[in-house]
Amino acid sequence: MSRKLSTVNRQLIMYNLDINFLNDRPDLLERQVQRKVAPTQNLDQTPILIGAGVALALNALVAGAWFIFHQQNVDLTKERDTLVTTLGQKTSEVEALDKINAETDQANKEADALATVFNQIKPWSALTVELGELMQVAGVKILDIEQTEPQLPAPGAAPSPAPSPADGQAVASAPEPETAQLKISGVANTFTQINDFVLLLNQSSFFNSEKTKLIEAKLEENSTQLVAKSETADSGMAKPQLQPVVKYTIETYLSRATASEMLTELQNNGALGLVNRIKTLEEKGVIKK
Structure with a gap:
């Protein structure tokens, strides 16, 4: 026990000596103090300031953009709403x-249809x-x-398509509308009078010369009845024999000429x-016109 104490005492004595020894060296103490309190060095702040300026400039540029x-988006939105x-x-x-255009087209169609009706009359x-003038000139009765109107297409029926022309052939024009058919029946004294009457019909602007033709002409007994002037007349006197007559039937069509093209003839008639x-x-x- 006494040995352990003596060992501890020796160690304490040596530690005190070391401390004293260190305290006797002021240069070592000064070096340690200088290590603990190092002088502040002067740093160059220019790169930092430049970086900060660039950052501020970029932020300002982004904010301005x-x-x-x-603002452009707001203006475009207003312009879009206005448009x-x-x-x-x-x-x-x-x-x-x-x-309005549809109503105008409909009115024009109705006016054209009305004009067409008047113009075809x-x-x-x-x-x-x-016919009275031609009949007197030819000497016929x-x-x-008999008038027969042309057959009109059924409502809504599409017209038959025209055949496509072959190469080198001209396009055929649309067929002209049909006109009313007339069958004229009467009598004449001779066949020559009937021929003259047919020629006069061909020359008239009221009839279609291409479709005027003689259908029938035959010699028949004259059906005219002779009547005595009075009952006291001589009953034994023979009645004169009447000459036979030529009964005819002519087929013709009204001309395709419009009324506006025949104003002079219509006015004269x-x-x-x-x-x-x-x-x-x-x-x-x-x-x-």
């Missing part, structure tokens, strides 16, 4: 204009005058006239009402 783009509103107004105006008053209507339609531009 964002503001410009945002959408204008487009809606223009669309309404276009629809109204299309409606050949009044019977004018035809009667024409007309006993009956007394169809003044139709002539005035055609002239009025021509003045209004419904019928082209």
Whole structure:
């Protein structure tokens, strides 16, 4: 036990000696203090300032670009809304204009149809005058006239397509509309009078010369009945024998010439009402001159 204490005492004595020995060296103490308190070195702040300036400039540039783009986006949005509103107004105006154009086209079609009806009319008053003059010139009699109207296409039926022309061939024109057919029946004294009557029909602008033809001509007994002037007349006197007559049937068609093309003939034959209507339609531009 005493040995352990003596060993501890020796160690304490040596530790105190070491401390004293260190305290006796001031240069070592000063070196340690200098290590603990190192002088502050002067650093160059220029790169830091440049970096900070560049960062601020980039941030300012991004902020300015964002503001410009945002303002442009706002302006474009306003312009788009204005264009959408204008487009809606223009669309309404276009629809109204299309409606007006459709109504105008319908009115024009109706006017053209009405003009076509008037322009295709050949009044019977004018035809009667024409046939009466031709009958007197030829020396024939007309006993009956039968008129047959052309067959119109069924409503909604599409017209048959025209065949496509072969190479080198001209395109065929659309067929002309059919006109009314007339069958004229009567009697004449000779076949020559009937031939003259057919020629006069061919020359008339009221009839189609290409479709005028003699259907029938035959010699028949004269059906005219002779009546005595009075009952006291000599009953034994023989009645004169009447010459036979030639009974004929002629087929013809009304001409395709329009009323506007036959104003002079219509006016000469007394169809003044139709002539005035055609002239009025021509003045209004419904019928082209």
